[in-house]
Amino acid sequence: MSKTDLSLQRIDGPATVTKDEDRLWFVVPPLHGAFRSVAAIDEFIKGAGLGWSKLVGHDIKIRVTSHPYPTEKWARALDANTPNPLPGWGEFLKAEQRKVMRLTLADKVVYVGVDLLAPARKRATEIREISDAMAGYGLGARPVTSSELEWLLHRSVALGAPAPLTLPPPMEEWDTGDVASFTDRVQWVPPEPYGRTTRITADVNDRLYVQHVCVVTLGRIGNIAVPEQMGPWMQRLDRLPWPTEVSMTLRPLPMDEVVKRMRGTRDRAEAQLDHYENDHKQTAPKELRRKIKRALHIQDRVQEGDQLERWGDWWVRVAVFARVDLEPGCSDDDRRRAEAEAEETAVERAAAVTTMFAPQFTFERGADQYRSAREFIPGEPLANEAHRRFSRLTTFAGAIPQMTSMVGDRIGPHLGETCGESQRAVCWDTHRAMEIGEGAGTTVIGGKPGAGKSVLVGKITHQATRRGIRCVLLDPVDRLGGLARIEAIAPYSESVNLMHAQPGALNPYWLLSEPLETHHPDNYTDVVEMTRAERSILAYDTILGLLPAKLAADKATERALEAAVGKVPGLRTSSPLDVVEALEHSEGSLAEHGADVASRLRRIAVMPQGRLIFPRSRDWAAERPGDVEKILRIYTMRGNTLPPASMKPEGWNMSQRLGVAALALASYLTMQHVVSRDPHERKLIGIDEVHAIAGFPAGMSLLTQLTREFTRHWNVRILLSDQVIDWITGIEEFIDCSFIGTTTSEQGIKDAMRIQGIEPGAGFEKVYPLLSSRARGASEQLGYREWVFNDGEGGIEKIRVRWSPEEAAVLNTTATGRVASPPPPSVPADEIDELEELVSA
Amino acid sequence: MRLTNDDDTSTVDNKFLGPAGYTLPWEARFVSYAIWAGLFVLAIWFERMAGFRGFFPSVFAIIAAVGGTMWIGSFITFEVPMRTLAAVFWHEVTAPRQRPVEPPATFTPATVKIDAPRLRDRARQVARWIVTPAYVED
Numbered sequence: 001m002s003k004t005d006l007s008l009q010r011i012d013g014p015a016t017v018t019k020d021e022d023r024l025w026f027v028v029p030p031l032h033g034a035f036r037s038v039a040a041i042d043e044f045i046k047g048a049g050l051g052w053s054k055l056v057g058h059d060i061k062i063r064v065t066s067h068p069y070p071t072e073k074w075a076r077a078l079d080a081n082t083p084n085p086l087p088g089w090g091e092f093l094k095a096e097q098r099k100v101m102r103l104t105l106a107d108k109v110v111y112v113g114v115d116l117l118a119p120a121r122k123r124a125t126e127i128r129e130i131s132d133a134m135a136g137y138g139l140g141a142r143p144v145t146s147s148e149l150e151w152l153l154h155r156s157v158a159l160g161a162p163a164p165l166t167l168p169p170p171m172e173e174w175d176t177g178d179v180a181s182f183t184d185r186v187q188w189v190p191p192e193p194y195g196r197t198t199r200i201t202a203d204v205n206d207r208l209y210v211q212h213v214c215v216v217t218l219g220r221i222g223n224i225a226v227p228e229q230m231g232p233w234m235q236r237l238d239r240l241p242w243p244t245e246v247s248m249t250l251r252p253l254p255m256d257e258v259v260k261r262m263r264g265t266r267d268r269a270e271a272q273l274d275h276y277e278n279d280h281k282q283t284a285p286k287e288l289r290r291k292i293k294r295a296l297h298i299q300d301r302v303q304e305g306d307q308l309e310r311w312g313d314w315w316v317r318v319a320v321f322a323r324v325d326l327e328p329g330c331s332d333d334d335r336r337r338a339e340a341e342a343e344e345t346a347v348e349r350a351a352a353v354t355t356m357f358a359p360q361f362t363f364e365r366g367a368d369q370y371r372s373a374r375e376f377i378p379g380e381p382l383a384n385e386a387h388r389r390f391s392r393l394t395t396f397a398g399a400i401p402q403m404t405s406m407v408g409d410r411i412g413p414h415l416g417e418t419c420g421e422s423q424r425a426v427c428w429d430t431h432r433a434m435e436i437g438e439g440a441g442t443t444v445i446g447g448k449p450g451a452g453k454s455v456l457v458g459k460i461t462h463q464a465t466r467r468g469i470r471c472v473l474l475d476p477v478d479r480l481g482g483l484a485r486i487e488a489i490a491p492y493s494e495s496v497n498l499m500h501a502q503p504g505a506l507n508p509y510w511l512l513s514e515p516l517e518t519h520h521p522d523n524y525t526d527v528v529e530m531t532r533a534e535r536s537i538l539a540y541d542t543i544l545g546l547l548p549a550k551l552a553a554d555k556a557t558e559r560a561l562e563a564a565v566g567k568v569p570g571l572r573t574s575s576p577l578d579v580v581e582a583l584e585h586s587e588g589s590l591a592e593h594g595a596d597v598a599s600r601l602r603r604i605a606v607m608p609q610g611r612l613i614f615p616r617s618r619d620w621a622a623e624r625p626g627d628v629e630k631i632l633r634i635y636t637m638r639g640n641t642l643p644p645a646s647m648k649p650e651g652w653n654m655s656q657r658l659g660v661a662a663l664a665l666a667s668y669l670t671m672q673h674v675v676s677r678d679p680h681e682r683k684l685i686g687i688d689e690v691h692a693i694a695g696f697p698a699g700m701s702l703l704t705q706l707t708r709e710f711t712r713h714w715n716v717r718i719l720l721s722d723q724v725i726d727w728i729t730g731i732e733e734f735i736d737c738s739f740i741g742t743t744t745s746e747q748g749i750k751d752a753m754r755i756q757g758i759e760p761g762a763g764f765e766k767v768y769p770l771l772s773s774r775a776r777g778a779s780e781q782l783g784y785r786e787w788v789f790n791d792g793e794g795g796i797e798k799i800r801v802r803w804s805p806e807e808a809a810v811l812n813t814t815a816t817g818r819v820a821s822p823p824p825p826s827v828p829a830d831e832i833d834e835l836e837e838l839v840s841a
Numbered sequence: 842m843r844l845t846n847d848d849d850t851s852t853v854d855n856k857f858l859g860p861a862g863y864t865l866p867w868e869a870r871f872v873s874y875a876i877w878a879g880l881f882v883l884a885i886w887f888e889r890m891a892g893f894r895g896f897f898p899s900v901f902a903i904i905a906a907v908g909g910t911m912w913i914g915s916f917i918t919f920e921v922p923m924r925t926l927a928a929v930f931w932h933e934v935t936a937p938r939q940r941p942v943e944p945p946a947t948f949t950p951a952t953v954k955i956d957a958p959r960l961r962d963r964a965r966q967v968a969r970w971i972v973t974p975a976y977v978e979d
Contacts, residue, residue: 042842193933219920223845261851268853279861287849294850311847364920368929370936384928386921390851395844 008379011150014143018379021115023061024127025149025378026134026141028110033235033403034420034797035767035788037759041227041400046308047138048397053310054133056252061113063376064234064246064401065155068162069105071097074410074427081411081429084468086631088488092466095804096414103417103425106243108404111152112141113378138397149378156377158186158202159245160211160321190370197346198373199339200321210324210339214346215372216353217387218316219362224398231421232400236356237318238422242349245319246401247376252312252393258302262295269295310393315382317372318363320349407795413463416801419786426789426799430464430717431682433736433792440734441711444755445721447741448748451772452785453721454479455803456739457686458811460719464684465489465632469717470677472670473686476663478636480688482810493632498666499608499639504615506665508538509574513672519679532570538668539576540565542613545661546604547597549650560586560594576614577605609640609658613665633673635666642692645724649695660692664699671706674714685710686719694727703727707734725751736792741785743768756790767798852919872923873914880913881906 010017015024031044052060075097082089112134118126134141144152185203197212226232237244253261269288276284301309322345324338347365354363364387366372371383389396405418412429434441445453458480461471466489473480484493498505512535520527540561544552551557564582568574580601586594605614641659643652652660670685677683685706693699703720710716711734726747728735732755740752749768750760758764771786784802789795803811857874859865884902888894917923 045842045844188937189939190933190936192938193936220848221846223843225843228842265850265853268855272853272855275856275858280858280864282858282864288853291850291853294847298847298850366921366929368932371932384925384932386925386929388848388851389846390848391846392844394842395846398842398844 006377006379007381008153008377011146011153013146014149015116016113016149016378020381021059021379022120023113023115023378024130025111025113025144025152026131027144027148028112028139028141028402030108030110030404030406031400031402032406032795032797033232033400034405035756035758035764036227037762038227039759041232044138044400045226045394045397047136048400049138049308049310049392049394051133051136051139052250052252052312052393052397053307054136055114055130056254056310057117058130058252059115060250060252061378062246062248062250062401063111063113063152063156063378064248065109065111065152066106066243067109067151069107069410071101071105074100074105074425077411078413078427082467086466086468086489086492089466092488100414100425100427103423105410105425108238108402109148110402111144111148111378112139152378155245158204158209159200159319159373159376160213160323161186161200161202161204161209188370188373191343194367195369196365197343198370200373210326210342211321212324212339212343212346213319213321213369213373214350214365215317215319215369216350216363216365217372218318218389219364219387221362221389221395222360224360226398230360232398232403233357233361234399234401235403235421237353238404239356240349240352241423242320244353245376247317247319248314248396248399248401249375249382250312250314250393250396252310255302255310258311259299262299262302265295266292266299308392308394311390312393312396314389314391314396315385315387316389316399317375317383318353319373319376320346320353322346322349405797407789407791407797407799409791409793413467415459415463416784416787416799418797419800420798426797428791430460430469430684431715434712434715434717437736437793439712439792440707440736441716442707442718442720442731442735444725444728444735444738445719445741446723446725446738446748446752446755447743447771447787448723448745451741451743452787452801453723453741454688455785455807455811456741456787456801457688457719457721458483459801459803459807461632461684461686462486462489462807464682464717465493467682468631469682469684470673471632471684471686472673473632473634474637474663474666474670474688475634475686476637476640476642476659476666476689476692478638480686480811481634481636481638484632484634485810486806488806489632492630493634494630495634495636497636497638498612498662498669499637501612503611504575506612506662506669507575507615508542508613508665508668509535509570509576510572511665511668511672512538512572513676514572515675535570535572535574536565536568538665539568539574539579542661542665543576543579543601545664546613546654546657547600548654548657549652551597551600554593556590556593557597560590560597563590564594576601577616580605580614604654604658607655607658609655609662612662635670637662637666642689643695645689645691645722652695660695660699663689664693664702667693667699667702667706671702671710674710674716677714679714681715683714683716684719685716686721688721690720690722691724691727700727700730703731704734707731724748725755728755738790739787740768741787742771742773752788756788756796758796771798848919852922854919870914870917872917873910876913876923877906877910880909884909 007018007020008016009019014026015022075093079093114130114134116123116126131143133139187201189199189201191197191199197214200211200213202209224230224233234246237246269291273284273288273292276282298311302311322342324342326335326338330338350365354365357363366386368383368386374380375383405420405422405424407418408415408426408428409432410427411432412427414425415428416426418424418426431441433439445456447453457473461473461480462483464471473483475481478497481495484490484495486493504510512531515524515527515531517524543561544558547557560583561579563586564579567582568578580598583594583598583601601614604610640662641655642663643656643660667687670687674683674685687693690703694703706718708731711718728751735755738755740756743749743752749765752768753760753764767788771788772782772784774782784800786798786800789797789799855871856868857871858868881902884905885899888898888902913926916926921929
C-alpha cells in the first residue's frame with residue numbers, strides 16, 4: 001500500500017483528516033445483552049434510532065473490531081491478586097493459562113466516526129451537537145482517545161493480522177509521515193481482477209503475516225422482530241469460532257430527501273403502471289401498486305415529524321480472513337499450496353457467514369474485494385453503492401453491534417466459558433465485590449438434584465484454597481469431604497465429621513467465642529455483654545427448635561424456657577444442660593410444665609446428635625473439633641437427618657428437628673473461623689442445604705447476620721447452596737451474585753428469575769429446564785454443567801463449568817453403580833422410632 | 842420491535858414495452874436499451890476499424906450488441922445497478938497488482954562488435970611496453 005494511495009492524511013486527537021473530509025470518532029461501550037427484557041431491548045433500539053436521527057445529513061462510519069486480551073495479561077493480574085498462594089501455585093496457574101488460551105478473552109470494540117460538515121472555523125456547535133447525539137441513551141458513546149484511534153488504524157491497515165501488542169506512545173497529532181508508518185510494513189494485493197480475496201502481508205512485531213481477506217456485503221433482509229424473533233442481528237457474528245471485522249456506513253437522510261425520493265418512486269411507478277395498462281392494455285406487476293402505496297406511507301410518516309420516523313441509506317460489510325501457514329524455508333510449491341488453501345479457507349468462512357444469517361439476511365460475496373476491504377480503514381471512502389439498504393433508522397439500530405457476552409472479571413481464576421452467543425472465558429474473583437465493589441459478597445447456588453451444585457461449590461473452594469484463601473465448608477451430606485484429598489491441597493486441608501465429634505462440639509454457649517479486645521477497642525465491655533446475651537438467645541432458640549411444634553408453640557413453654565435461660569449466665573462455659581436443670585426447678589405455675597419440658601429434653605440429650613448439643617458432664621472438651629491451622633476445613637454431618645426441602649417445619653419429626661438444630665449450630669461453628677481471623681484476610685464460607693437453616697428459629701437471623709455483616713466487614717465470600725431457594729426473602733439485598741442450574745419446577749424458576757433480576761414473561765423461563773441437557777439415550781456422563789450466572793455487576797450469561805480430572809475424582813457425586821465400601825452407620829431406624837415415641841409421650 | 846426494510850421503494854424496474862399501442866415481442870428495461878445502443882456503436886466502430894462494411898456486418902453488430910446487452914444485463918440487478926457495475930469494473934481494472942519480479946541484469950559480451958584489426962595492432966603495441974617480472978612479489 002503506497003503512501004500516495006491512503007486517503008488519511010492526519011490524526012488530530014479524536015479526529016481523522018483526509019483531503020475530502022474530517023471525521024470525529026467515538027467509542028461505544030460494550031453492552032451485555034443476554035436475558036434483557038423485550039421492553040429494555042425495544043427502548044435501546046429506539047434510543048439508538050433517535051441518536052442516529054439527530055445526525056441527519058452526516059456520513060457515519062461504524063467499525064466493529066475486537067481488542068484481544070492476552071492470556072498472559074490475565075495470568076499476571078490473577079497472580080498479582082493472589083498475595084498468599086499455596087505451594088504449587090505456579091504449576092496451577094500454567095495449567096489454567098493453557099485452558100484459557102483455547103478460549104477468547106477478547107473485547108468487542110465499536111468505533112463510530114461522524115463526518116464534520118461545517119467549515120473549520122465554525123465547528124464548535126456542530127461538535128457539541130454530534131457529541132450530545134452520540135452520548136444519548138442507546139449509544140452512550142464517548143470521544144475516542146488518540147491511542148484508541150491508533151489501535152483502530154493498526155487493526156484496519158493490517159486487516160486480519162494479529163493485533164499489535166506493543167504500540168508506540170500515543171501522540172496527540174499525527175501527520176502524513178506518521179500515518180505512513182502504519183502502512184510501510186503492510187502490503188495489500190488483489191491477486192487478479194474480480195478475485196475472491198485480497199492478499200495482505202503485514203510485518204507485526206517483527207514477524208511476517210500473510211492472510212487472505214474476503215469481504216461479504218449485506219444484501220436483502222426480511223422483516224424481522226428484535227428481540228422477539230431473534231436477538232440483535234449483528235450479535236450473531238459472535239457465534240463464529242474465528243474473529244471478524246465489520247464496517248458499516250450509515251447516511252441518515254433529511255426529510256426532504258426522503259420525500260423527494262418517494263415522490264420519484266411514485267412517479268416512476270405510476271408511469272410504469274400507465275405504460276402497462278393504458279399504452280399496452282396489459283396487467284401491470286402487482287409490485288408497482290405496492291411500491292406506490294409504500295412510498296406514500298413513508299412520505300406520510302416522514303412528514304409527520306416524529307423523530308423516530310427517519311429513514312437512511314446504509315451498507316454493512318463483514319471481513320473474514322485466513323492466515324497463510326508457512327514453515328520457514330519452505331519451497332515455492334509449498335508456498336503456493338499454502339496460499340491456495342488460505343484463499344479457499346477465507347472463501348469458506350465467507351460462505352459460513354452467509355449461511356449463519358440465512359434466511360432472514362443474505363450476504364453477498366461480490367466483486368471489488370480490494371476496495372471493499374480498504375473501506376475498513378478509517379478515512380477510506382465507501383467502496384461502491386451496491387447492496388444499499390434503505391430503511392427506518394430503527395432497523396439499522398436493531399443491529400446493536402456493541403452487544404456482547406460479558407460476565408465475570410479479569411482478575412479471578414478461570415471458572416468456565418460462556419455458552420450463549422459466543423464462547424468467552426469466564427473468570428471470577430470471589431472477593432472483588434467486597435474489596436473493590438465495597439458491597440456484600442453472598443452467592444446463591446441453586447438447582448434441582450444433579451444440577452451440579454456440590455461440584456460448583458467444590459470447584460470454587462478448590463481454586464480459593466489454592467490461592468491461600470481460608471475456606472470453611474459446611475457440607476451436611478458429605479459431598480465435598482473429598483476436596484481434602486486433592487493432592488496439592490491435602491496437607492492444608494481437613495475434613496471433620498461433626499457427627500463423630502466430641503460431646504459439646506455444638507454447645508450453643510460454647511460456639512460464640514469471646515470477642516477480642518483488639519477488635520473492639522472502644523466498646524469492649526458492651527460487646528462482651530452483647531455476646532453473652534446472644535449466647536442466651538441462641539440457647540433459647542436451639543432448645544425451642546428441638547421441641548415438637550405443638551409444644552414449642554405453647555405460651556407456657558416459652559415462659560418456662562425464658563425463665564430457665566435467664567437463670568443461666570451467658571458464659572462460654574455454660575451448657576444447655578444447665579437450662580434443663582433450671583427448667584426442672586421452675587417455680588410457681590410453671591413448675592409442672594417446666595418439669596415436663598425438662599424430661600423431654602433429657603431424652604433428647606442422650607441421643608447421638610443430642611450429645612453434641614447437650615454435653616454429658618462439665619468436663620466436656622473445650623477444644624474446637626479439628627482446631628488446627630488449616631486453610632481448608634470441611635465440616636460434614638454424614639448421618640445427620642434433615643427434612644426434605646419441601647417439608648414445612650411443622651411436619652418435622654424429632655430426628656429431623658435434631659438434624660436441623662445440629663446443622664444450624666454447625667453454621668455458627670463455621671462463623672467462628674471467620675471472627676477469629678483478621679478482618680482484612682480473605683475468607684470463604686460455603687453452606688449447603690440452606691433451607692434447613694432457614695427453617696430453624698434462629699436460622700434466618702443467622703443468615704441475615706452472615707450476609708449483612710460478615711461478608712463486608714470480615715471480607716468473607718459466602719456460598720449458599722440449595723435445591724430450593726425460597727428462603728432468600730429477607731436477605732435478597734445482600735445477594736450480589738448467583739448461579740442457577742437446571743431447574744424445572746415452576747416455583748423454582750420464578751424464584752431463580754427473581755433472584756437474578758430477569759423479567760418474567762419474556763420467554764426466559766424455558767432457559768432453566770434446558771440447562772445441562774443431554775441427548776436422549778446418551779451413554780456417558782456429561783462432563784460439565786451449565787448455569788445462568790449473574791455476576792452482580794450487570795453481567796448475566798449462560799456459562800458452562802467443567803471440572804478438572806482431580807476435581808472430578810473427588811467431587812463427582814453421580815452414582816456409578818459400583819460400591820467401594822459400606823457407608824458409615826447412622827442411628828438405626830428402629831432406635832429412632834423408639835426414641836420418637838419416648839419424646840412424644 | 843418489528844424492524845422493516847424498504848429497499849423496494851427506492852428503485853423501480855422501468856421497462857419499455859414498445860410505443861403506445863404496439864407491444865414489442867420482448868420486455869426490456871430502459872437501461873438495456875441504453876447498453877445496447879452503446880454496444881452497437883462500439884461494434885460498428887470495431888467493424889469499421891477492421892474494414893468490415895455492408896449489411897451482414899451490421900446485422901452481426903446488432904446481434905452481438907443484443908448478446909452483450911443480455912450478458913451485461915444479467916449482472917444489473919436491484920442490488921447492483923448499472924452505475925455501480927461500471928464503478929466496480931473500473932475499480933477492478935485499476936486495483937494495484939503485484940508487479941512481476943524483474944529479471945537480474947545480464948550481460949552478453951559476445952554480442953559486442955569488436956573492430957578486431959585495430960585492437961590487435963594496439964595490443965601488440967601495448968604488449969611491448971609491459972614488463973612482466975619473472976616472479977610475483979607478495
